[in-house]
Amino acid sequence: MAGRNHLYVPGPTNVPDSVLSAMHVPMEDHRAPDFPKLVKPLLEDLKKIFRTETGQAFIFQATGTAGWEVAMCNTLSPGDKVLSYRFGQFSHLWIQSARRMGLDVEYHEVPWGEGVPLDHLEQRLRQDANHEIKALLICHNETATGVTNDLKAIRDVLDRTGHPALFMIDGVSSIGSIEFRMDDWGIDVALTGSQKGMMLPAGNAYVCFSQKALEKRHEARLPRNFLNIEDQIQANKDGYFPYTPSTPMLHGLRKAIDLMLEEGLDNVYARHHRLAEGVRRAVLDGWGLELCARDPKWYSDTVSAIVVPEGFDARDVMKVAYYRYNLSLGGGLSEVAGKVFRIGHLGDVNELMLASAIVGAEMAMRDVGIDVKPGSGITAAMEYWRDTAPPLEA
Incomplete structure (x- = not known):
């Protein structure tokens, strides 16, 4: 692909x-002076x-x-x-x-x-x-x-x-x-x-x-x-x-x-929160789906576990995303296997990187029959990110 x-x-x-x-360095003597x-x-x-x-x-x-x-x-x-x-x-x-x-x-x-x-x-x-x-x-x-x-x-x-x-x-x-x-x-x-x-x-x-x-x-x-x-x-x-x-x-x-x-650790934390909130807007406001986290006080700024509607298997979404769109999504584990798929939003990420995760997940969900409005997720996310974007440097 x-x-x-x-x-x-x-x-x-x-x-x-x-x-x-x-990391691309020759091997070296770990006992060197x-x-x-x-x-x-x-x-x-x-x-x-x-x-x-x-x-x-x-x-x-x-x-x-x-x-x-x-x-x-x-x-x-x-x-x-x-x-x-x-x-x-x-x-x-x-x-x-x-x-x-x-x-x-x-x-x-x-x-x-x-x-x-x-x-x-x-x-x-x-x-x-x-x-x-x-x-x-x-x-x-x-x-x-x-x-x-x-x-x-x-x-x-x-x-x-x-x-x-x-x-x-x-x-x-x-x-x-x-x-x-x-x-x-x-x-x-x-x-x-x-x-x-x-x-x-x-x-x-x-x-x-x-x-x-x-x-x-x-x-x-x-x-x-x-x-x-x-x-x-x-x-x-x-x-x-x-x-x-x-x-x-x-x-x-x-x-x-x-x-x-x-970057500054406080800025790292703030970046993760802002990017995560954009993903949450896509899930909740755009797609109209639910998060596994039951209350906003529990929401994670590094990963969102998205609950698929009753009658669907999240593993089907992940399979389509991977083989059709070259997108790797996290799976549900143990008690939530098949019930959720996960979008990780941590580490080296920015808005446009996460936009690909949102768009790819949306396409995969529609492909397996989940009724989400085309473009709803990315629209909700991008409007939040635009509204909260830092000012341009002079």
Whole structure:
């Protein structure tokens, strides 16, 4: 098929040409005496993406899934109780990972399309008078349903109840795209992957620990080897890694961080919100369809999960979009399989890029018989984007 594939899944995301170019380097000696000139500033600047001055960031040759394990195995011991909420596929998988590691997992079901119920959380923490709950595991942005949790509000619950549980965050589809403030919100461990807001290929997990969480490594008794932060701490202080890193990924990360810091993180967040709102206008106002997220307070600025009308299968929309229009849309996972398709709007995106996702999705929906008015989605989106466009520079 002529032209390029239009990739609008919520990860992996599009990699900027400048990042691809930065990664196109010869192999190099990761034990060379000048290698720390790359590594030390990189680890310090990675902290800026997490918005922390007091935490410590780590780079693992792994994915976000391994980040869950990094968070838990370096801070907890077998049988420790952790609290979580299941409201989508990735919160489900983190719960599953914690169980497999030998933790005592207490989780509560939440309708898919909603987030953490703050009243229930506060009640449960107040009941835990003996502080048996050692960690709270929360997905900031549930990629499967397009739901974002209010981390500051959750932190406020922890503070009001005086509960000392570690506050652990899966930020795989939020960090680098949605407002995230590790120090301000008292987050103890945060993790993300390279392939989403960080605008890189999959293959790296970035994990950041608060000082409180770092101290837990001395008493944690869960088995750990490759994912042991102690090995990282000892090697990183001199600008090296305890094993062979992917040097092209390090150079790509250097460029990706430079792009984000040059744009300004607050501007990155604002761009994502504005672009996401245009997509939501297309879905709600243009097509007259519903989002999986049940209330605007849950709406995600990195992914929209679009509910297809009763009697249709979202997988048919995705298949037509891919084979007929060379457009990759995200699928529904687990409980929402066949019920939703997803448009990812994170990372290296702008209005015209997302316009192709909206137009392609609209054509595919019409092709499978879904009754949406031709041009309705892109009209709603573009009018919003035009009305909110920044002024032209003189």
